[in-house]
Amino acid sequence: MKLFLDTANLSDIEEALKGGFIRGITTNPSLLAKEPKANYVEHIKKITELAGKYGKDISVSIEVFSNDQKEMVKQAESFVKQIKYKHLAVKIPVNYKGQSNLSVMKELSDRGITVNCTACMTPLQLMMSAAAGAKYVSLFYCRLRDAEKEDLYKVEREALIASGAVEVDDYDPNKVLRETVPLLADYPKTEIIVGSIRTPLDIKRAALSGGHIITASLKTLKASLTHFKTDDSVDRFLKDFANWMK
Numbered sequence: 166m167k168l169f170l171d172t173a174n175l176s177d178i179e180e181a182l183k184g185g186f187i188r189g190i191t192t193n194p195s196l197l198a199k200e201p202k203a204n205y206v207e208h209i210k211k212i213t214e215l216a217g218k219y220g221k222d223i224s225v226s227i228e229v230f231s232n233d234q235k236e237m238v239k240q241a242e243s244f245v246k247q248i249k250y251k252h253l254a255v256k257i258p259v260n261y262k263g264q265s266n267l268s269v270m271k272e273l274s275d276r277g278i279t280v281n282c283t284a285c286m287t288p289l290q291l292m293m294s295a296a297a298g299a300k301y302v303s304l305f306y307c308r309l310r311d312a313e314k315e316d317l318y319k320v321e322r323e324a325l326i327a328s329g330a331v332e333v334d335d336y337d338p339n340k341v342l343r344e345t346v347p348l349l350a351d352y353p354k355t356e357i358i359v360g361s362i363r364t365p366l367d368i369k370r371a372a373l374s375g376g377h378i379i380t381a382s383l384k385t386l387k388a389s390l391t392h393f394k395t396d397d398s399v400d401r402f403l404k405d406f407a408n409w410m411k
């Protein structure tokens with residue numbers, strides 16, 4: 166299992182890369198919008214420079230910002246041309262209001278562009294985008310779990326169940342991961358990225374349910390390392406040694 170960092174913040178990226186525990190960075194337009202206003206491509210170039218400086222083969226995912234399919238292809242090609250980073254992946258949303266973007270993924274992957282299919286919620290979205298050529302398929306873990314309860318989407322949730330597209334427990338992201346793994350058997354090069362992670366427990370459960378890569382914020386990744394008994398043990402070692410040295 167590999168960890169990626171989910172951010173566009175340069176200082177978080179540098180800290181995580183120095184720590185040596187991440188193998189990739191994922192961004193999205195909302196994460197970019199949290200950073201000071203800048204040129205999109207120039208900001209990504211700074212991320213890829215850091216990736217090249219501190220790591221080896223660090224994957225960097227950036228997302229298109231259009232729902233027009235011709236424009237998505239144009240943006241993806243222009244990112245690759247301008248950023249010139251070997252491990253760049255372009256994120257394409259799996260679907261939007263009835264418009265499937267699988268043909269965009271196929272076109273880009275046929276042209277040698279690494280695709281990260283994003284915003285997936287179901288095993289079939291993940292599997293079909295792998296079939297269309299996506300190297301990475303991203304499941305939004307906590308956003309899916311939220312969808313089970315959100316009042317805002319009550320009508321859509323019930324309609325999806327009534328149509329036979331999903332069943333009641335298909336909002337459990339761990340179940341979705343467990344079901345996706347066998348469906349990806351014919352696409353061994355595709356890796357599942359689990360995003361929308363909020364706690365260390367989410368990381369552990371997502372990984373044990375079959376996620377190949379978990380992407381999370383620096384705060385969540387750092388929280389995964391802390392434990393009060395670790396602190397207590399280190400305190401005791403230092404105290405015992407200081408007493409012995411007296």
Ligand code: E4P
Nearest residue numbers: 171191192193308360361362
């Ligand atoms: C993944 O690639 C996405 O950037 C991300 O994890 C979305 O998560 P959020 O629900 O924390 O915004």
